[in-house]
Amino acid sequence: MNRREKIVYTAILTATALILAYVESIISFGVILPGVKLGLSNISVVVALYTIGFPYAVVIGILKCFISLMIFGRLSGLFYSLSGIILAIITMYLLKKIKHLSLLSVNIGGSFFHIIGQLIAASVMLGSSDVWTLFPLLGALSIVSGAITYIPEHITLNTILKIKTKRGKLNVE
Numbered sequence: 534m535n536r537r538e539k540i541v542y543t544a545i546l547t548a549t550a551l552i553l554a555y556v557e558s559i560i561s562f563g564v565i566l567p568g569v570k571l572g573l574s575n576i577s578v579v580v581a582l583y584t585i586g587f588p589y590a591v592v593i594g595i596l597k598c599f600i601s602l603m604i605f606g607r608l609s610g611l612f613y614s615l616s617g618i619i620l621a622i623i624t625m626y627l628l629k630k631i632k633h634l635s636l637l638s639v640n641i642g643g644s645f646f647h648i649i650g651q652l653i654a655a656s657v658m659l660g661s662s663d664v665w666t667l668f669p670l671l672g673a674l675s676i677v678s679g680a681i682t683y684i685p686e687h688i689t690l691n692t693i694l695k696i697k698t699k700r701g702k703l704n705v706e
Contacts, residue, residue: 620650644679
């Protein structure tokens with residue numbers, strides 16, 4: 534894929550992430566535990582990481598955070614989102630380099646470290662380490678979330694691989 538195709542693909546994945554963020558805001562689990570989401574919009578980030586690479590995944594993650602802020606207007610959540618997504622992408626990138634780890638393992642690791650990033654942000658914002666009392670619950674929920682979002686990621690990546698194999702290259706236009 535050339536640079537222009539990667540930029541177009543990045544735009545498509547960013548738009549997809551925003552659509553999934555909107556869907557996620559409708560089916561929010563925040564009623565049960567404030568701030569808890571399934572992580573559907575991060576599917577685009579993982580797809581980018583596996584198809585076009587780390588820098589593009591970071592761009593999509595950061596754009597998703599800022600554009601979501603503009604759409605949904607949650608300024609307070611920006612620091613939490615950025616902390617979580619950046620730590621998650623770095624973790625997934627490093628885990629992906631370990632040959633024996635599957636997409637499922639990489640995704641669960643990213644989800645788990647996304648929560649850690651958010652708890653770090655909460656500790657800084659609140660000036661208290663009390664938020665870490667939620668870690669066992671949030672950590673367990675992140676593992677479940679990572680396992681659930683693995684399913685559409687796996688299907689999407691297999692579909693992209695089939696298209697790429699069929700056409701000889703990935704054509705996003």
